Amino acid sequence: MNLVKSTGTFGFYTIISRLLGYLRDVLIAIFLGTSFLADVFFVAFRIPNTFRRLFAEGTFNAAFIPSYTSELVKKKTGSQKFANEIFNLLFLGLLFLVLIIEIFMPVFVGLIAPGFVDNSEKIQLAVNLTRITMPFLVFVSLSSFFAAILNSHNKFAAASAAPIILNIVLIGILFFGKFLNDELVYYLSYGVSIAGLLQLVFLYQFAKKFYSINLKFNFKIDNKVKFFFKKLLPSIFSSGVTQINILVGTIIASFQTSAVSYLYYADRIYQINLAIAGIAIGVVVLPQLSKHVFLKKKNKILLLQNKALELSMFLSLPAAVALIVGSEQIISALFGYGSFDELSVTNSANALYYFGLGLPAFALIKVFSTFFFANQDTKTPFYISLFSVILNILISVYFFREIGFIIIPIATTISSWFNAIILFVYLKNKNLFYFNELFFAKLIKILLASILMGIFFNYLILFFQNKLIYEYNFKSFYLILSAFLSLIFYLSFSLFIKAFKYGDIKLKY
Numbered sequence: 001m002n003l004v005k006s007t008g009t010f011g012f013y014t015i016i017s018r019l020l021g022y023l024r025d026v027l028i029a030i031f032l033g034t035s036f037l038a039d040v041f042f043v044a045f046r047i048p049n050t051f052r053r054l055f056a057e058g059t060f061n062a063a064f065i066p067s068y069t070s071e072l073v074k075k076k077t078g079s080q081k082f083a084n085e086i087f088n089l090l091f092l093g094l095l096f097l098v099l100i101i102e103i104f105m106p107v108f109v110g111l112i113a114p115g116f117v118d119n120s121e122k123i124q125l126a127v128n129l130t131r132i133t134m135p136f137l138v139f140v141s142l143s144s145f146f147a148a149i150l151n152s153h154n155k156f157a158a159a160s161a162a163p164i165i166l167n168i169v170l171i172g173i174l175f176f177g178k179f180l181n182d183e184l185v186y187y188l189s190y191g192v193s194i195a196g197l198l199q200l201v202f203l204y205q206f207a208k209k210f211y212s213i214n215l216k217f218n219f220k221i222d223n224k225v226k227f228f229f230k231k232l233l234p235s236i237f238s239s240g241v242t243q244i245n246i247l248v249g250t251i252i253a254s255f256q257t258s259a260v261s262y263l264y265y266a267d268r269i270y271q272i273n274l275a276i277a278g279i280a281i282g283v284v285v286l287p288q289l290s291k292h293v294f295l296k297k298k299n300k301i302l303l304l305q306n307k308a309l310e311l312s313m314f315l316s317l318p319a320a321v322a323l324i325v326g327s328e329q330i331i332s333a334l335f336g337y338g339s340f341d342e343l344s345v346t347n348s349a350n351a352l353y354y355f356g357l358g359l360p361a362f363a364l365i366k367v368f369s370t371f372f373f374a375n376q377d378t379k380t381p382f383y384i385s386l387f388s389v390i391l392n393i394l395i396s397v398y399f400f401r402e403i404g405f406i407i408i409p410i411a412t413t414i415s416s417w418f419n420a421i422i423l424f425v426y427l428k429n430k431n432l433f434y435f436n437e438l439f440f441a442k443l444i445k446i447l448l449a450s451i452l453m454g455i456f457f458n459y460l461i462l463f464f465q466n467k468l469i470y471e472y473n474f475k476s477f478y479l480i481l482s483a484f485l486s487l488i489f490y491l492s493f494s495l496f497i498k499a500f501k502y503g504d505i506k507l508k509y
Contacts, residue, residue, distance in 0.1 A: 006156055006284040007311065011276040013160035018272040020167035025268050026335060027174035031184060033339025039260045040122055041185045043113045044129035045192060046250055046264070048136040060144040061151060061283055062235035062373035066290040067228050068152050073294060084214050085225045087145055091215070094138045105131050112247075115254030125185075132189035139196030146200075146207035152287050158206040160280070162199045169195040234382030235373065244385075245392050245415060249408035252396050259405035262344065265335050266351035266409065273319035274362050281312050281363075282370040289374040306436045308367055314446050314500055316363040318490050321454035322483070323356030326461050329468045333479035342470050351409045358413030364420040371433055372423075380426055388419035445499035453490040460485060 032038035064086065071079035101108050109116070109126045116123045147159035169191045177184050204213075246267060253259035285308045292300045323330065328349040336345045369381045395411035427433040460482040461468065467478040494500045 006154065007276070007280050010156045010160040010280040010284055013157060013164065014275045014280060015272070017161070017163045017167060018275055020164060020171065021268065022272070022334065024167050024170050024174065025265065026337065027171065027177065028188075029265070029335045029340040030338035031174065031177040033261075033341070033344065035258075035261075035339060036122065037125075037182065037185050039254075039258065040116075040126045041129060041188060042260050042264045043109070043116070043126050043250065043254070044133050044185075044189055046247065046260075047112060047130055048133045048140070048192065048196075060141070060232075060235075061148050061286055062369070062378060063228055063231040064145070064148045065152050065286050066293075066374060066376050067224065067231075068148070069287055069290045070294050071224075072152065073291065080211065082224055082228075083149065083211050084216070085221070086228060087142075087213065088216055089221070089225065089229070090145060091142065092217070094141050098134055098138050101134055102131055105134075112251060113254040113260075114251065115256070129185060129189045132186070133192045135193045136196035139193070139200045143196070143200045143203050146203040146211075149207045149211045150203070151283060153210055154287060155206070156284060158203060159283075162203050165199045165202060166192065166195040169198070231376065231378040234378040244389055245412045248389065248393055249396065249412060252400055253405050253408055255400070256405050258344070258347075259408075262347040262405060263351055263408060265331065265340075265344075265348045266355055269330060269334070269352055270319075270323060270355045270359055270362075273316060273359060274366075276315055281308050281315075282366040285367075286370050286374060289370065293374050302434060302436060305371055305433055306439050308370070309364075310439060310442050310446075312363045312367045313360065313443060314494070316360045317446055317450040318453050320356050320359040321450045322457055322486065323352055323359065325454050325458045326479075326482075327353040327356060329461055329475075329479060332470050333468060333475040336470050336475070345470060347405070350406055354406070354409035354413050358409075358416045361413065361416040361420040365416060365423065368420065368423040368427060368433075371427055375432055380430075381423060384419055384422045384426065387422075388415045391415040391418060442499060445494070445497050449490055449494045449497065449499050452493060453486050456489050457482060457486040 028038065028041075032041065068079055068083060071082050105127050106123070109123065109130055113123075113126060116126055143162060147162065150156070150159050170188060173180075173184075173187050173191045176187075180187055246263070249263055250260055253263055285304060289301065289304055289308075292304065328345065331349040331352055332345045335348065336342070372378065372381050392411045392415035395414060396407050399407040399411075424433075464478040464482060466472075468475050491500075
């Protein structure tokens with residue numbers, strides 16, 4: 001496996017998906033802004049979308065791939081039997097879960113958005129919309145099963161391209177937003193579930209080369225299947241801790257008008273980089289690392305771990321610097337149109353600034369967790385993540401009344417750095433990871449290149465300041481130009497000081 005090329009493939013389709021997601025969110029910002037309807041739709045969309053991120057961005061992979069890869073190394077028939085038993089149980093479990101949530105939806109939405117409870121119109125609309133979007137959970141979770149099959153065979157393109165379908169469907173609906181008025185949120189909710197079904201069908205067309213569905217309800221649960229589900233629950237929590245922290249933030253933010261929307265738009269920006277710097281690397285590394293762990297190839301394990309960590313820092317550190325330096329200009333240029341007023345820009349930008357401080361930690365959590373998962377250990381990251389979420393809740397609740405919604409990204413960043421540091425300490429103590437002799441030299445070079453890129457990006461923001469003001473209609477062009485020139489500067493300087501070598505693209509692990 002070629003780490004850089006595989007990450008590039010996964011990252012390419014993920015970037016297309018996130019760019020389409022940005023276009024989707026610009027259209028939502030134009031038609032809904034940070035209004036009453038926006039808050040309600042974001043809650044209805046956040047619930048199944050959080051599950052999508054939990055399952056699609058590492059959780060299911062973390063539990064499934066190490067076990068499935070082990071079976072593949074032994075024999076193909078064993079892997080087919082194991083995969084089929086998991087699929088059948090997953091299918092039945094998801095149907096039961098969604099049915100229960102649909103029945104008790106008012107209670108469920110009340111727990112997720114307690115700030116809506118005192119407003120009968122708001123809570124009723126949120127219940128109606130979430131009932132429509134909830135089937136997406138079944139479709140996207142089963143899609144993640146097929147994506148894990150493909151990833152186990154080092155086929156990353158289809159799995160990373162599948163989320164594009166959701167954005168295309170929602171963008172198609174939003175183009176008619178002017179004619180749909182207040183009914184737009186209902187059409188968007190139906191679009192979410194329809195897109196989930198299309199995504200499932202799309203992925204199965206590729207996965208059926210390696211796996212065929214064989215629905216059976218008289219199956220036996222053997223020790224391998226029990227072991228998988230024993231790993232699944234901890235991995236849901238540990239791999240998806242960033243998403244859980246965001247969901248916690250949504251619950252607390254629901255008590256402040258428009259705060260859910262401010263956090264949503266800020267979240268959309270930093271998630272673009274996290275998709276590559278953390279999620280893509282974690283997904284790409286896991287199958288090969290699991291194989292090396294099973295075959296006890298220590299040198300290859302060490303090399304792959306260090307390269308994965310190095311690549312993660314190479315991608316996340318400059319992005320974090322850019323978000324910190326230009327948070328207000330980024331939000332204004334990308335979302336500051338129509339109903340998205342200057343107050344919305346300021347508040348979302350403040351949230352983005354603090355999320356930017358936490359971006360490297362978010363990426364490190366994904367990479368460090370992958371090192372545990374490859375060793376079939378999901379419990380250690382689970383316990384660390386549990387403490388991290390408790391810390392996040394305590395900080396958010398304690399300071400929320402005093403400083404409002406802005407405590408949520410601050411708390412998320414503090415708890416994420418705590419999580420990343422403790423994960424690293426445990427990896428070292430369990431002898432699951434060592435730095436090689438080249439890592440720190442590379443890290444210093446990456447830090448230098450990132451800081452200089454930040455200075456250059458800040459210079460461009462000041463140079464184009466009259467073109468980046470809220471009222472200027474073509475501000476997005478100047479932001480994209482500044483970001484592109486800064487990227488060229490970063491890559492050129494990195495190659496010059498050998499923070500990144502062209503030869504790394506050809507290396508196989």
